[in-house]
Amino acid sequence: MEPSPEINLEDSFLSRARYPKARKRLQDILDATYELIAEEGLAGASQEAIAKRAKVTQSAVRHYFPTKEELLLAFFKVGVERFRYVVDAKLREPNRDHREQLLEIISTHYDWIIRTEDVCYFEAAAFWGRNPEFRSFRESWYQRLTESYLDLLKKIHPTWSSDKLSDTTFQLMTLVLGGWITMGNTRSVYRGTAESDLKDKLLRGATRLID
Numbered sequence: 001m002e003p004s005p006e007i008n009l010e011d012s013f014l015s016r017a018r019y020p021k022a023r024k025r026l027q028d029i030l031d032a033t034y035e036l037i038a039e040e041g042l043a044g045a046s047q048e049a050i051a052k053r054a055k056v057t058q059s060a061v062r063h064y065f066p067t068k069e070e071l072l073l074a075f076f077k078v079g080v081e082r083f084r085y086v087v088d089a090k091l092r093e094p095n096r097d098h099r100e101q102l103l104e105i106i107s108t109h110y111d112w113i114i115r116t117e118d119v120c121y122f123e124a125a126a127f128w129g130r131n132p133e134f135r136s137f138r139e140s141w142y143q144r145l146t147e148s149y150l151d152l153l154k155k156i157h158p159t160w161s162s163d164k165l166s167d168t169t170f171q172l173m174t175l176v177l178g179g180w181i182t183m184g185n186t187r188s189v190y191r192g193t194a195e196s197d198l199k200d201k202l203l204r205g206a207t208r209l210i211d
Contacts, residue, residue, distance in 0.1 A: 033050050083112055105149075110202060110203070113180055156210065
């Protein structure tokens with residue numbers, strides 16, 4: 001849910017804008033949505049406030065998103081798409097050591113957690129709970145990520161049993177996704193520890209699981 005990086009427009013809500021100027025306007029709307037949710041939560045992300053922050057008219061916002069629900073769906077889906085794009089790019093890198101590749105993807109996930117405002121993550125979780133389309137989209141992405149972990153583990157340890165591969169994949173996913181709770185600014189423990197140090201601790205745990 002960050003303002004960057006760029007993503008594949010063919011698979012994104014950004015494909016609603018056909019021309020560069022329109023894509024920039026649409027990107028400004030989504031970035032304004034991110035800023036408002038981070039500052040004020042979903043309640044503060046009205047179409048009027050988003051239009052004002054993005055420096056566009058309310059009619060421009062409604063042109064792409066007739067309702068606030070559609071805008072929020074686009075916003076949260078694009079957030080997932082951006083991270084998926086980064087991971088997919090790493091998975092496509094040729095001639096990579098599979099162990100390094102898996103650890104790099106996990107490290108990238110932790111970097112994403114550190115850069116994302118906590119409130120945006122929790123608002124996304126709440127939206128996931130009440131919007132069936134986003135729930136299906138997000139669950140599909142996590143299933144795909146899980147399968148990527150499993151596939152890399154099979155290549156790293158071709159002699160491991162299916163049970164061990166499955167168990168380790170589950171443990172890695174839990175270690176990664178738990179970072180949203182234990183590394184964020186709202187964490188209730190380790191508040192005096194730098195996020196980079198917490199990331200290193202988690203990566204050491206992931207390394208032990210992989211090895």
